[in-house]
Amino acid sequence: MSMLTPNACIDMCYGEKPTRPVVQLVDVRLQGKNNKGVMSDGETTFFAVFNSAVAKMFRSESNPDGQVELYSAVRLTDYTISTISAETRVAIVMGMEMNESQPEGKIGDPVSAKDKGKPEPAELPAATPSKGPSPGGHSNTTPESSQQSRVAPAGFAPKPAARASEPAAPGRPTPIEALNPYSRTWTVRAKVTENGELRSITTKAGETMSVWEMVIADESGEIKCTAWRADAERFARIAELGSTYLVSRGQIKIANKRYSSTANNYEITLGADSAMVKQDVELKTFTPTYHFDFTPIADLSAKPANSTVDVIGSVTEVGPVQNIVSKAGRELVKRVINLSDDSNAAIEVTLWGKSAETFAEDAAATAAVVAFKGLVVSEWNTRSLGAVRSTKIQMDPDLPQAKRVKAWADTGAASAATSLSINTSGGGSGGGGASMADDLAELLGLPPSKIPEKGAYATVGGYISRILTSKGGGGGGPAEERPIWYPACPKCNKKAIGEYGAGWSCESCGWSGDACTHRYIVAVQLIDASGTSYATAYQEQAIAIFGKTADELKAIKDADQSAFEAECSSVLFKRRTFRLRAKIETYQGVDRTKVGVVNSTPTTPITEGKRMLADIMKYDLPEPPAPEPSATPDEPMPQAAADGEAAEPAAVEA
Numbered sequence: 001m002s003m004l005t006p007n008a009c010i011d012m013c014y015g016e017k018p019t020r021p022v023v024q025l026v027d028v029r030l031q032g033k034n035n036k037g038v039m040s041d042g043e044t045t046f047f048a049v050f051n052s053a054v055a056k057m058f059r060s061e062s063n064p065d066g067q068v069e070l071y072s073a074v075r076l077t078d079y080t081i082s083t084i085s086a087e088t089r090v091a092i093v094m095g096m097e098m099n100e101s102q103p104e105g106k107i108g109d110p111v112s113a114k115d116k117g118k119p120e121p122a123e124l125p126a127a128t129p130s131k132g133p134s135p136g137g138h139s140n141t142t143p144e145s146s147q148q149s150r151v152a153p154a155g156f157a158p159k160p161a162a163r164a165s166e167p168a169a170p171g172r173p174t175p176i177e178a179l180n181p182y183s184r185t186w187t188v189r190a191k192v193t194e195n196g197e198l199r200s201i202t203t204k205a206g207e208t209m210s211v212w213e214m215v216i217a218d219e220s221g222e223i224k225c226t227a228w229r230a231d232a233e234r235f236a237r238i239a240e241l242g243s244t245y246l247v248s249r250g251q252i253k254i255a256n257k258r259y260s261s262t263a264n265n266y267e268i269t270l271g272a273d274s275a276m277v278k279q280d281v282e283l284k285t286f287t288p289t290y291h292f293d294f295t296p297i298a299d300l301s302a303k304p305a306n307s308t309v310d311v312i313g314s315v316t317e318v319g320p321v322q323n324i325v326s327k328a329g330r331e332l333v334k335r336v337i338n339l340s341d342d343s344n345a346a347i348e349v350t351l352w353g354k355s356a357e358t359f360a361e362d363a364a365a366t367a368a369v370v371a372f373k374g375l376v377v378s379e380w381n382t383r384s385l386g387a388v389r390s391t392k393i394q395m396d397p398d399l400p401q402a403k404r405v406k407a408w409a410d411t412g413a414a415s416a417a418t419s420l421s422i423n424t425s426g427g428g429s430g431g432g433g434a435s436m437a438d439d440l441a442e443l444l445g446l447p448p449s450k451i452p453e454k455g456a457y458a459t460v461g462g463y464i465s466r467i468l469t470s471k472g473g474g475g476g477g478p479a480e481e482r483p484i485w486y487p488a489c490p491k492c493n494k495k496a497i498g499e500y501g502a503g504w505s506c507e508s509c510g511w512s513g514d515a516c517t518h519r520y521i522v523a524v525q526l527i528d529a530s531g532t533s534y535a536t537a538y539q540e541q542a543i544a545i546f547g548k549t550a551d552e553l554k555a556i557k558d559a560d561q562s563a564f565e566a567e568c569s570s571v572l573f574k575r576r577t578f579r580l581r582a583k584i585e586t587y588q589g590v591d592r593t594k595v596g597v598v599n600s601t602p603t604t605p606i607t608e609g610k611r612m613l614a615d616i617m618k619y620d621l622p623e624p625p626a627p628e629p630s631a632t633p634d635e636p637m638p639q640a641a642a643d644g645e646a647a648e649p650a651a652v653e654a
Helices: 010-015 229-238 297-302 353-358 400-409 440-445 537-547 549-558 561-569 607-619
Strands: 021-030 032-040 044-051 073-085 087-098 187-195 199-202 207-216 222-228 244-254 266-279 310-318 322-325 329-342 347-351 369-376 385-386 392-396 436-439 457-465 470-472 480-481 485-488 497-499 503-507 517-528 531-538 575-586 588-604
Touching: 010 021, 010 032, 010 044, 010 087, 010 222, 187 222, 187 266, 207 229, 229 266, 297 329, 297 347, 310 347, 310 400, 310 588, 329 353, 329 400, 347 353, 369 400, 440 457, 440 517, 440 531, 440 575, 440 588, 480 537, 485 549, 517 537, 517 549, 531 575, 537 549, 537 588, 549 561
Parallel strands: 044 087, 222 266, 347 385, 436 457, 531 588
Antiparallel strands: 021 032, 021 073, 032 044, 073 087, 187 207, 187 244, 199 207, 207 222, 244 266, 310 329, 310 369, 322 329, 329 347, 369 385, 369 392, 457 517, 457 575, 470 480, 485 517, 497 503, 517 531, 575 588
16 A cells, blocks of 8 residues: 555545645546546545546557556646535546556555545644634534544635625635636636737627637736627726736636637636626736647648648748628738748738738748748638638747748748649739749730639739829820829728818718828839830739838829929839739720739849749759869870870770
């Protein structure tokens, strides 16, 4: 019996936590996610629940290599004591190992620690007033004749239910890392590290409800909290980013990792009886360390749709921010980027909301390496990835994989990677599709039958040779001004109708107001070594070219026409790398090719050199011939023959 830790089970029954106790497993029941057992210290037993990692250590028909079996002696290396009710506790075992010595069978004849009770130690001092004693220091409780006397520790007796407006046990906050589905009475003191927006969703049954999410953290860990309906509205008004709160009485459940990427296996649902009370304290919080399980981009074609993956790669293209309206009528913000890695493959990644708005515009120009945790695989455009609310993004992380991808991208190989996203969405999606041309002449020369419905792409290095600010003027007639912007609705970005000084309105969304915004629609002439082409640059692409918004450039034009013309001239004949998309449009029964600028970045000698090196690497060039060996000192060069004379061959010994 000496191999087992004495009184380990009865100590756990009364809320204590022995350090690395050795116990014997006298009952084990593995039932999928519900893995239970009974532990013994030789005299008493205690109920235990095993997580999925520990359950894999047990030997069974499906796991013949497991080491742990009935009556094995194990050492608990990671566990916590959870209070189920005022009279019941359970051990949550998250880590254990086989003991060095093993028994031949069941040790002793143990009984339940709860039934046996914990005897009062001889040296136990008089109880303090906080434990409810009589004035003389003796207990007012008389033990029943049918039951042994036992002393309950502080906090073990049943407590009256707390009101919903008050946190449970405010003086004894529970560490977040100790929370689990078996926790019943708990209160955490934590800081709000992520505060989501109050959203409305529609269920399949047609019910519209509110939902709100936040992430809280203390020194031990972090956890996601979600509230629904009226509770969502209540907690969304209370929570403030960066503030500390006492949070209590929520339902703890297994986290859905598709929608939660916190460093916690559980999450909290806040309900009507949950409490959240602000604290005027500065709390040191847990800094999450994300554990990535990267999938090479080339292997994503084998991943099923809707599966969740982690990827890391070099950003080769950053598309513009787009404002779209969903089928449910909600306004959404998206941005599409192109990511490639050293598996020589590339793929589109769609970002939404704040992630789309804040993603670095110059990430492609700097060849930034980005790690994504929790992207969802989609069959859109053959194969692509999409971010969800729980997706985590790290720019240039300090990881070995990031250094490897960076070294690969610095060779220029990223631009030659094969894209898994064959066809991209229209409207300036970011241009992640595979290139079908290498210069303007080749792009314009593609026959209509070779251009997909969503466009053919080309990445070319060239110049803007002209900004079309006027049209007409042929035959000696006056030229008509051609604006490079249009009045737009500030709400939906569609064209606004009205006049300056008289007010504006939008037929698309019904907005009306005194002032509109302006968005670019710029016709430019591009030139490269193969020829010229007209192309259209819209809002984000034109801002990248001019370095100013349409409102700013219009203000310059209204103040000084010559200054406006100087701004237009300043962007001409400066080498840039253009990502272009050609589409077929039918006008009066005639098909014509229309070219749009998807992306545009200034070309530097470094980036241009990398692009050219990547082009060279596409060719299967033969190895250069080996140099002829030079003469050695022991073999002098033969004397050159005189003009008109044949060189005398060297003598050969028989």
